[in-house]
Each structure stands twice: as structure tokens, then as C-alpha cells.
Amino acid sequence: MEKLIGYFALSVAVLRATVTGDKVTDKYFEDGGSLELEVRPPHPETITNILWKCDGNLVAEWYDGSVELEYYGRYKGRTTLDKKTGLLVINQMTKNDTGLYSMEINSKVQNEIYRAILISRVPKPVVELRTKPCRDTSGSCKVSCEAYLIDARPVTYSWKIGDKDWExxxxxxxxxxxxxxxxxxxITCKITNPISSDVSNPVDNSLFKEEINKETVGGIVLVSLVGVCVCWFVCGLVVVAIRKRRIRRIRI
Structure with missing residues (x-):
């Protein structure tokens, strides 16, 4: 029964926002985290009373001179309200705290409505090669940034090639x-959502091939030639020395 009432209140709030043109802003939180809801734009007048609701249920209330600041139901002990700005902060958030949060400032309903959504932190992604085989002779290859994201969306993907900037x-x-x-x-990839981000381990670029420039090749050839010449020179000296010894023995 309570769930039906909650769904009904949520539907009414969404319908009201659609009809009146109120702005609904998604606010994401993680289990056990905090949720900050501010008055936007800042109220131009001195605030004398504030009322926050979630799906039509009271969260916090304050009337200057008549009602002391009070928090209701499950929000007691973990919620703070700034009486000067209207900022509402709820700590130790859980799945039960999802819903549409609306406010009244100076007895006037504000156009800003927040939709609180529970999501998880993104796990560490892995770069996977989609084009197989992908070699240094290939013109192009497709890679994919993979992770288990069932409770972590919405996400964005970024790539880092070598030491270049993230794109x-x-x-x-x-x-x-x-x-x-x-x-x-x-090649490295990164996944980001509204509450977290994580980066994959770098993987080898299959298209990369170490290129040796002409100067390096010339140097290698020159060193090789010098080495060969030295070897032949040493061998020649050895042969001459052996022949001289044989000639001496024959004369003796």
C-alpha cells in the first residue's frame, strides 16, 4: 500500500512538473553517500520559511518565529537545512531516499525539482580488441572499453592514446x-559517471611498429663494416705471424 501511495505521489509530481513547466534536475548519489539540494537560482529576498518534500512527504520545515526547524520521519538525525540559503543536505542516503524533491520558499512553490537517483561507482574498465587480427600492418582497428555497468549508468567514455590528452x-x-x-x-580508456571514474590499465598498441630512422641504419652499417675490417686485419696479422714462424723453423 505504501509503495502504491509513493508511486502515485511520484506520478503526480512528474505530471505537475510537465504541466507547469518546472525544471526537473537529476541528482545522483551512492549508497551511504550524501545528497545536496540547493535553491536555484538563489532566492533574492530574505528567507522567512522553508519547506522541503520528497514525493509529497515532508522532509524538513522551518518558519521564522512560529515553527522551529524540524526534520521528519527517516530524515531525522542525518539531514541539515541552511535557513539562510535553503540548502538541504541528506547524509547516509539509501535506495529508500530516491524520488522527487521539491521546495517552498517564503510560502511559494519553487520551479526547481530534483530527481534523486541511486547509482553505483564505476568498476575498473578493460580495453578489448574488437578487430582480430590487428597487426602493425593493419590500416585501422576497433577497440572497446568494457566494464559491468548495470547499476552505474549514465556513463561517459574517454580514451588516451600514448601520452596524449584524454578525448x-x-x-x-x-x-x-x-x-x-x-x-x-x-591505449588506455576511462569510464566516468556523476559520482566516480576509473581508468583501465594501458594495453599495447597493436598498430605500433618501432621504426628505425636512416641515421640509425647508417650508423649500424658503418659499425658493422668497421667491425668486419678489424676482424680481417687481425686475421691477416695472425696469418703473417704463423707464416714467419714456419719459415724460421725451416731455416733452422
């Missing part, structure tokens, strides 16, 4: 080209 992508997949990431050895 946000439209989804979890990203197509990388050989010309784009030339010289970059690693």
Missing part, C-alpha cells in the same frame, strides 16, 4: 587508425 567518445567503441596513433605505444 571523450560517443560510446564505448573507438576506431583507431595507423596514421592517427603513429608512434604511440599504448
Amino acid at each position: 571523450e567518445s560517443e560510446g564505448k567503441d573507438r576506431n583507431i587508425t595507423k596514421t592517427e596513433i603513429k608512434g604511440d605505444k599504448t
